[in-house]
Amino acid sequence: MVKQSKEQFQQNHRQLPIAKNEDVEFSSEAADNEDLEALERSKEADARQQS
Numbered sequence: 001m002v003k004q005s006k007e008q009f010q011q012n013h014r015q016l017p018i019a020k021n022e023d024v025e026f027s028s029e030a031a032d033n034e035d036l037e038a039l040e041r042s043k044e045a046d047a048r049q050q051s
Contacts, residue, residue, distance in 0.1 A: 021046075 026039065
């Protein structure tokens with residue numbers, strides 16, 4: 001693992017994209033039970049982040 005200086009870390013961190021919500025294609029026709037459970041957990045997590 002390569003060590004980075006604090007300045008290099010901050011510069012690399014500033015280059016990272018910042019996204020609050022990401023668009024993800026979801027097909028309810030192709031979803032199985034695990035997909036539906038993951039979708040519900042995602043909605044609950046989003047609600048926690050908003051409050």
